[in-house]
Amino acid sequence: xxxxxxxxxxxxxxxxxxxxxxxxxxxxxxxxxxxxxxxxxxxxxxxxxxxxxxxxxxxxxxxxxxxxxxxxxxxxxxxxxxxxxxxxxxxxxxxxxxxxxxxxxxxxxxxxxxxxxxxxxxxxxxxxxxxxxxxxxxxxxxxxxxxxxxxxxxxxxxxxxxxxxxxxxxxxxxxxxxxxxxxxxxxxxxxxxxxxxxxxxxxxxxxxxxxxxxxxxxxxxxxxxxxxxxxxxxxxxx
Amino acid sequence: xxxxxxxxxxxxxxxxxxxxxxxxxxxxxxxxxxxxxxxxxxxxxxxxxxxxxxxxxxxxxxxxxxxxxxxxxxxxxxxxxxxxxxxxxxxxxxxxxxxxxxxxxxxxxxxxxxxxxxxxxxxxxxxxxxxxxxxxxxxxxxxxxxxxxxxxxxxxxxxxxxxxxxxxxxxxxxxxxxxxxxxxxxxxxxxxxxxxxxxxxxxxxxxxxxxxxxxxxxxxxxxxxxxxxxxxxxxxxx
DNA sequence: TAGATTGTTAATCGATTAACAATC
DNA sequence: TAGATTGTTAATCGATTAACAATC
Numbered sequence: 001x002x003x004x005x006x007x008x009x010x011x012x013x014x015x016x017x018x019x020x021x022x023x024x025x026x027x028x029x030x031x032x033x034x035x036x037x038x039x040x041x042x043x044x045x046x047x048x049x050x051x052x053x054x055x056x057x058x059x060x061x062x063x064x065x066x067x068x069x070x071x072x073x074x075x076x077x078x079x080x081x082x083x084x085x086x087x088x089x090x091x092x093x094x095x096x097x098x099x100x101x102x103x104x105x106x107x108x109x110x111x112x113x114x115x116x117x118x119x120x121x122x123x124x125x126x127x128x129x130x131x132x133x134x135x136x137x138x139x140x141x142x143x144x145x146x147x148x149x150x151x152x153x154x155x156x157x158x159x160x161x162x163x164x165x166x167x168x169x170x171x172x173x174x175x176x177x178x179x180x181x182x183x184x185x186x187x188x189x190x191x192x193x194x195x196x197x198x199x200x201x202x203x204x205x206x207x208x209x210x211x212x213x214x215x216x217x218x219x220x221x222x223x224x225x226x227x228x229x230x231x232x233x234x235x236x237x238x
Numbered sequence: 239x240x241x242x243x244x245x246x247x248x249x250x251x252x253x254x255x256x257x258x259x260x261x262x263x264x265x266x267x268x269x270x271x272x273x274x275x276x277x278x279x280x281x282x283x284x285x286x287x288x289x290x291x292x293x294x295x296x297x298x299x300x301x302x303x304x305x306x307x308x309x310x311x312x313x314x315x316x317x318x319x320x321x322x323x324x325x326x327x328x329x330x331x332x333x334x335x336x337x338x339x340x341x342x343x344x345x346x347x348x349x350x351x352x353x354x355x356x357x358x359x360x361x362x363x364x365x366x367x368x369x370x371x372x373x374x375x376x377x378x379x380x381x382x383x384x385x386x387x388x389x390x391x392x393x394x395x396x397x398x399x400x401x402x403x404x405x406x407x408x409x410x411x412x413x414x415x416x417x418x419x420x421x422x423x424x425x426x427x428x429x430x431x432x433x434x435x436x437x438x439x440x441x442x443x444x445x446x447x448x449x450x451x452x453x454x455x456x457x458x459x460x461x462x463x464x465x466x467x468x469x470x471x472x473x474x475x476x
Numbered sequence: 477t478a479g480a481t482t483g484t485t486a487a488t489c490g491a492t493t494a495a496c497a498a499t500c
Numbered sequence: 501t502a503g504a505t506t507g508t509t510a511a512t513c514g515a516t517t518a519a520c521a522a523t524c
């Protein structure tokens with residue numbers, strides 16, 4: 001008896017080969033942490049690093065690190081560790097950081113201006129190419145290297161700057177309508193700081209950072225530890 | 239044959255009863271989203287809401303919502319839905335938002351100042367009671383209602399303002415040492431915006447918001463969708 | 477070779493989801 | 501009663517972890 005076995009056609013190796021599989025979400029998130037450590041090690045001239053050391057600096061378990069890295073292929077050496085320069089390159093590759101990312105920030109309020117000047121973006125290959133706002137008091141002012149554009153011209157600004165990512169630093173009330181315009185203008189990677197769920201088509205990559213939520217989660221845990229310490233006091237008869 | 243069954247002793251009901259169990263981390267995070275919707279409904283005068291409607295506005299499945307809410311007890315009515323006012327109260331209770339949270343922000347750079355003025359904190363019962371920085375150029379200036387204090391006096395400022403939460407909006411290079419001082423000063427709930435893993439004792443509640451990581455995760459997904467659309471184009475022979 | 481550390485397996489843990497009986 | 505929607509079960513899915521053979 002014969003079985004028909006389908007062997008995947010060999011993909012010609014180009015500059016940036018498509019990874020064979022999707023990386024688990026949790027892995028992607030941790031890879032960015034490893035990358036940060038690796039780049040610091042690169043600067044300090046360290047050549048090799050163990051999963052244990054990477055785990056330490058990312059605050060996770062070493063088995064977790066090895067599992068994560070195994071998704072990229074086998075770039076470690078048993079008994080030795082991982083080559084810092086090579087691993088850094090592999091992770092950057094896998095995360096798509098070799099691509100040129102051009103970020104437009106919509107909203108030039110406190111947060112938008114803070115983001116525009118945030119050094120952490122530039123240093124990771126994210127170019128902030130535009131900053132926009134609807135407030136005529138803000139349009140035209142200089143923030144860092146940029147001049148604030150009128151959000152009325154959103155579409156042309158996105159086109160002219162060839163932005164391929166957008167950060168929304170807007171009030172909850174207006175963010176959905178701006179988001180719709182961004183999507184319609186063809187930018188499909190969006191990071192929102194507005195405290196609302198945005199509705200976007202399936203093909204849009206949307207992420208959300210919610211600072212009030214973070215504080216609330218902290219409050220939940222804080223309350224719990226206060227309760228348990230009070231409980232402990234009570235039990236010890238204090 | 240007899241089994242010994244241990245029945246938990248009845249806990250006297252006080253103002254804020256300790257929840258019987260720890261809520262799953264994912265549930266805590268979503269509860270904050272439901273709460274936001276509930277409070278909007280409360281303002282609009284809506285009395286009752288279904289799990290389906292809550293799910294819609296939070297961007298999750300309705301089974302997920304019901305499961306989350308079931309951890310708080312049974313506050314819904316079959317065939318009807320959940321009472322908006324009551325559910326809002328129950329969630330606030332469970333999250334510890336009935337407590338008075340006093341937040342000190344360390345770091346009065348762009349981000350720290352943006353956070354100090356962020357309306358989302360105040361509206362959720364988080365009082366920003368102090369803003370500190372090491373830079374003598376910033377010490378003394380006014381930001382919103384606050385005057386920037388010298389981080390040299392961190393301990394006394396935390397004590398005088400009775401802060402019980404700290405937000406760290408500091409450069410990676412100095413954040414660990416400030417964090418150590420905060421912990422030593424007895425504040426054990428910390429939200430960090432610095433792009434490094436902080437090491438803290440077990441009893442400290444630490445959360446991290448990492449904006450550069452968020453953009454990198456977005457880049458990963460963006461790259462993937464670009465690849466797959468290019469792939470689709472190739473296949474259709476374009 | 478001996479010591480170190482990877483890569484992988486299998487067990488465990490936790491979260492999501494569909495489905496539906498319970499019940500308003 | 502009929503229609504609607506909860507609360508819960510059980511199946512599924514995905515992520516973490518310990519352990520260890522492979523191998524530098």
